[in-house]
Amino acid sequence: MRKATITRKTAETKIEVTLNLDGTGQYDNRTGVGFFDHMLDQLSRHSLIDLTIRADGDLHIDDHHTVEDTGIAIGQALVQALGDKIGIRRYGSFHLAMDDALLRAALDLSGRPYLIWNVDFPSPKIGTFDCELVREFFQALSTHGGITLHVDRLHGINSHHIAEASFKAVARALREAVEADPRMSDALPSTKGAL
Numbered sequence: 001m002r003k004a005t006i007t008r009k010t011a012e013t014k015i016e017v018t019l020n021l022d023g024t025g026q027y028d029n030r031t032g033v034g035f036f037d038h039m040l041d042q043l044s045r046h047s048l049i050d051l052t053i054r055a056d057g058d059l060h061i062d063d064h065h066t067v068e069d070t071g072i073a074i075g076q077a078l079v080q081a082l083g084d085k086i087g088i089r090r091y092g093s094f095h096l097a098m099d100d101a102l103l104r105a106a107l108d109l110s111g112r113p114y115l116i117w118n119v120d121f122p123s124p125k126i127g128t129f130d131c132e133l134v135r136e137f138f139q140a141l142s143t144h145g146g147i148t149l150h151v152d153r154l155h156g157i158n159s160h161h162i163a164e165a166s167f168k169a170v171a172r173a174l175r176e177a178v179e180a181d182p183r184m185s186d187a188l189p190s191t192k193g194a195l
């Protein structure tokens with residue numbers, strides 16, 4: 001079973017992530033940051049990766065450590081659940097439209113972290129949530145998940161829609177990349193012999 005649980009504890013946050021790559025998009029995410037929970041729910045729902053997250057972070061400072069460290073823990077859980085990556089599609093991409101927002105995500109589960117983040121927000125905040133933390137989350141996910149990740153905002157005038165469409169676009173791309181490719185059977189999708 002492609003499942004993993006990661007527990008990560010620092011002086012700033014205590015985070016537990018459980019995920020199942022072969023799930024149905026069931027989620028139970030509680031980080032103490034409402035908008036971020038809403039985004040994590042989208043990530044699960046649209047990737048079909050079951051996701052349970054409990055985060056207890058230093059929110060009296062701000063949301064930064066909690067959001068970043070949750071990204072780290074999800075990335076680590078992905079690596080553990082993917083294991084040897086035998087038989088997966090490896091690549092995924094998606095154009096996601098949400099009202100005014102059009103986001104494109106393209107990713108490679110290459111083991112090589114690389115983030116291209118071409119997403120500007122028209123406002124600095126969504127409610128009390130700092131928009132710049134969306135990039136921090138995906139930077140942490142890319143780095144610790146070993147993911148080459150490109151995200152581009154092609155259109156968008158509403159920050160909530162732009163953020164949400166970015167999570168949904170990455171979710172759909174991730175769904176494709178982690179899936180088993182029936183033509184790949186038990187082969188590794190690389191000519192290098194390792195991913």
Ligand SMILES: [Mn+2]
Pocket residue numbers: 038160164
């Ligand atoms: Mn929403």
